[in-house]
Amino acid sequence: MDDFSFELLDWARGPGLEIASVLFVLGIALRLGEIAYIGRKPNFAPARGNPVVQGIKTIFTRTAPAPGMVKRAPAIHIGGWIFHIGFFVTILFYSAHIRVFDDWFEVPWSRWPSSIIAFVAVITMVALIVLLLTRIAHPVRRKISTAGDYAVWALTFAPLVTGYISAHDLTDAPALMKALHILSAEALMVAFPFTKLMHGITTFVARYYNGAIQGRKGAKS
Amino acid sequence: MTDALLKNGIKALRQQIDAPVAAFFSSCVHCGLCAEACLFYVETKDPRYTPIYKLEPMRRLWRNEFTVVGRIATWLGLTKSITDDELTQWETLVYDSCTMCGRCSLVCPVGNDITYMVRKMREGMSVSGHAPVELTEAAARHLDLGSPMGKLLPALEAQVAHARADTNIDITFDTPGVDYMVILSAQETAVYPGVIGAMAQLFKQAGVTWTISSECFEASNVGVQIGNRDLARTLIQRIVDAAEKLNVKGVISPECGHAYQALRWEGPNLIGRAYDFEVIHIIELLDKLRAQGRLKTKGQFPGRVTFHDPCQINRRGGIDAEPRRLLNMVAADFVEMEDAGTWSWCCSGGGGVGANRRADALRKKAFGRKKRQLENTEAATIVTMCAYCHHTIEDALEENNMEMEVVSLTELMAAYL
Amino acid sequence: MELQTDGEGFLSNRADWTEEVAREIASRDGVELNELHLKYIAEARRMFEEGGVVPPLRGFVKQMGIDKKDLYDAFMTGPMKLICKWGGLPKPTGCV
Numbered sequence: 001m002d003d004f005s006f007e008l009l010d011w012a013r014g015p016g017l018e019i020a021s022v023l024f025v026l027g028i029a030l031r032l033g034e035i036a037y038i039g040r041k042p043n044f045a046p047a048r049g050n051p052v053v054q055g056i057k058t059i060f061t062r063t064a065p066a067p068g069m070v071k072r073a074p075a076i077h078i079g080g081w082i083f084h085i086g087f088f089v090t091i092l093f094y095s096a097h098i099r100v101f102d103d104w105f106e107v108p109w110s111r112w113p114s115s116i117i118a119f120v121a122v123i124t125m126v127a128l129i130v131l132l133l134t135r136i137a138h139p140v141r142r143k144i145s146t147a148g149d150y151a152v153w154a155l156t157f158a159p160l161v162t163g164y165i166s167a168h169d170l171t172d173a174p175a176l177m178k179a180l181h182i183l184s185a186e187a188l189m190v191a192f193p194f195t196k197l198m199h200g201i202t203t204f205v206a207r208y209y210n211g212a213i214q215g216r217k218g219a220k221s
Numbered sequence: 222m223t224d225a226l227l228k229n230g231i232k233a234l235r236q237q238i239d240a241p242v243a244a245f246f247s248s249c250v251h252c253g254l255c256a257e258a259c260l261f262y263v264e265t266k267d268p269r270y271t272p273i274y275k276l277e278p279m280r281r282l283w284r285n286e287f288t289v290v291g292r293i294a295t296w297l298g299l300t301k302s303i304t305d306d307e308l309t310q311w312e313t314l315v316y317d318s319c320t321m322c323g324r325c326s327l328v329c330p331v332g333n334d335i336t337y338m339v340r341k342m343r344e345g346m347s348v349s350g351h352a353p354v355e356l357t358e359a360a361a362r363h364l365d366l367g368s369p370m371g372k373l374l375p376a377l378e379a380q381v382a383h384a385r386a387d388t389n390i391d392i393t394f395d396t397p398g399v400d401y402m403v404i405l406s407a408q409e410t411a412v413y414p415g416v417i418g419a420m421a422q423l424f425k426q427a428g429v430t431w432t433i434s435s436e437c438f439e440a441s442n443v444g445v446q447i448g449n450r451d452l453a454r455t456l457i458q459r460i461v462d463a464a465e466k467l468n469v470k471g472v473i474s475p476e477c478g479h480a481y482q483a484l485r486w487e488g489p490n491l492i493g494r495a496y497d498f499e500v501i502h503i504i505e506l507l508d509k510l511r512a513q514g515r516l517k518t519k520g521q522f523p524g525r526v527t528f529h530d531p532c533q534i535n536r537r538g539g540i541d542a543e544p545r546r547l548l549n550m551v552a553a554d555f556v557e558m559e560d561a562g563t564w565s566w567c568c569s570g571g572g573g574v575g576a577n578r579r580a581d582a583l584r585k586k587a588f589g590r591k592k593r594q595l596e597n598t599e600a601a602t603i604v605t606m607c608a609y610c611h612h613t614i615e616d617a618l619e620e621n622n623m624e625m626e627v628v629s630l631t632e633l634m635a636a637y638l
Numbered sequence: 639m640e641l642q643t644d645g646e647g648f649l650s651n652r653a654d655w656t657e658e659v660a661r662e663i664a665s666r667d668g669v670e671l672n673e674l675h676l677k678y679i680a681e682a683r684r685m686f687e688e689g690g691v692v693p694p695l696r697g698f699v700k701q702m703g704i705d706k707k708d709l710y711d712a713f714m715t716g717p718m719k720l721i722c723k724w725g726g727l728p729k730p731t732g733c734v
Contacts, residue, residue, distance in 0.1 A: 031288070034243060035247065039240050041239065044493065044494055044495045058332065062329075069328055073254055139268040140271050141253040144268075146251065194290055196248075198247050199247065202331075203330075203331040203332055206244045206245050206248040206331050206332035209240070210333065210334045211332070213337060214326075214334075217539045218539030219535075220536075221327065
């Protein structure tokens with residue numbers, strides 16, 4: 001059992017991570033390539049505003065909720081915000097993760113105390129559970145949800161929960177837990193380009209287009 | 222027969238898929254926030270009216286044919302292609318419960334322009350024979366007789382004669398070399414012709430020369446509503462030909478929402494080149510004349526007024542401050558409705574919904590939001606800059622026993638010269 | 639009576655219209671025309687001659703100085719469509 005755990009951990013840290021990273025990068029390149037390949041037609045309508053400027057502006061401004069929308073859908077907005085910020089905080093500022101980054105980049109990076117990271121991880125998981133509940137309970141979200149949405153939810157939840165268990169030594173098999181944590185993160189990386197997780201990148205393209213389409217007309221976005 | 226239609230429809234839809242569409246579908250996280258922005262969802266709470274759901278067949282076509290994974294899955298026989306039954310089901314979602322108002326496109330957190338995609342989805346729907354009958358009939362009338370309401374030249378000539386008599390201003394047909402060629406929506410020619418005399422008075426004061434082409438005076442474009450590029454292009458080409466024949470500096474896009482969208486924004490792309498003339502919306506022009514000091518008013522409207530923003534002119538057209546600057550010249554007691562401006566709610570009749578009798582009950586229900594907002598203003602008069610909004614609101618006021626009147630902004634301005 | 643009509647029973651040629659024709663078309667719809675019907679029809683025909691378009695319901699009641707309800711009382715459903723059909727005018731159409 002222990003041998004297996006260590007072998008798995010070694011594999012996850014070594015070849016597993018390499019394979020996942022390659023698929024992650026190539027997958028993203030492929031998906032962006034698909035979009036670029038389709039292209040779009042030139043626009044002959046004389047512009048009333050500046051499409052490029054507004055496109056770039058919208059990439060940022062769309063991060064803020066539209067007026068009145070937080071009130072209309074509080075769980076999705078607040079849950080969504082907490083989840084996104086929490087997820088990145090746990091990835092980027094947890095000391096064990098930073099040690100991995102250091103192997104690659106050697107950049108000075110802020111390490112947050114693990115007690116804070118633990119707290120962030122817990123509220124991030126709570127936010128994810130709330131988002132899952134709204135997906136099941138809200139008629140609109142239930143109607144438009146696909147198997148992929150639930151699979152992506154599980155893929156996102158898995159590294160958080162395995163990471164938490166691993167960091168707090170909550171089991172008798174720390175090596176196995178750590179291996180599972182790394183593998184779950186690698187599963188997330190591999191799934192990223194081929195599921196809605198890809199929005200993490202294409203949203204910037206989408207927001208740009210949205211802003212540019214409206215901006216050309218001198219309309220707000 | 223159906224098979225061939227379906228095949229052509231799918232082909233038309235396929236041609237509509239471009240990089241923005243691919244980026245939008247790639248980004249959707251199924252959060253459902255677009256529903257909260259949709260008039261039809263918020264007034265009915267029917268989850269089928271969730272904007273992104275209205276595009277489901279188009280999303281599958283994109284995934285199956287425009288992504289590598291989708292192509293492999295299709296090759297392995299793992300995907301479902303679009304069926305005629307499915308499009309029949311989607312017809313009511315794409316045409317009855319969407320006015321292409323554009324609110325969903327503004328709230329989408331990942332930035333999807335859903336309205337842009339509904340416009341494209343309609344291309345596939347209409348070509349595959351899934352458009353509302355009233356729109357196909359209007360399309361045939363427009364193509365054969367010159368307007369969605371049939372042959373309107375005699376009516377226009379009669380209305381121009383009335384306007385000449387009322388204003389003592391000579392209004393001409395087919396005068397070459399003037400500043401602007403005026404076109405009108407059929408709704409104006411047939412129902413609200415007062416705008417003709419109003420323009421005559423405004424342009425006389427401002428020293429703007431203008432004419433009407435007897436060959437093409439129709440501004441509306443059912444091709445844009447139904448989603449048929451070929452038809453839309455033909456109708457735009459008629460305006461372009463008339464304007465270039467008369468050698469005018471510009472064409473005035475009248476108080477009609479989709480006409481502005483069609484002529485100003487889609488038209489050059491439909492015909493594949495920029496025009497030789499400028500296209501300006503009547504309200505944009507009046508505001509420009511105001512800024513140049515060529516439009517001066519005296520007196521003010523006695524009662525409280527509010528303003529309804531036509532979606533295609535403000536939210537999708539960017540004309541937001543102009544009508545307000547004009548209105549403030551002539552209305553002492555102008556109050557804004559809740560959510561006014563960019564975030565205004567649709568009158569419920571745009572995008573072909575108002576012409577679609579099957580959608581009547583739904584449209585009446587959807588008006589609920591505007592009704593409450595109008596009542597909250599305690600205004601007696603609603604000013605707007607789209608003849609179809611005007612018509613839709615006027616009908617709805619009657620249906621709801623509301624004692625308010627609707628006024629065209631152009632006509633209101635002319636009343637205070 | 640032999641009448642040239644379209645599929646919906648609208649008269650093909652406006653010049654063929656007479657009061658007798660109106661009575662015949664209405665009877666095919668199961669209605670016996672009365673003086674009030676004929677008055678509305680005559681007014682609508684006059685407005686069509688003058689303006690070149692079938693007057694929309696709102697414009698029609700305004701010009702006639704009556705209430706919409708009066709028209710619905712006289713025609714039961716879709717007054718303008720019946721006025722046009724029985725009056726030998728084109729079927730009312732709408733903008734989009």
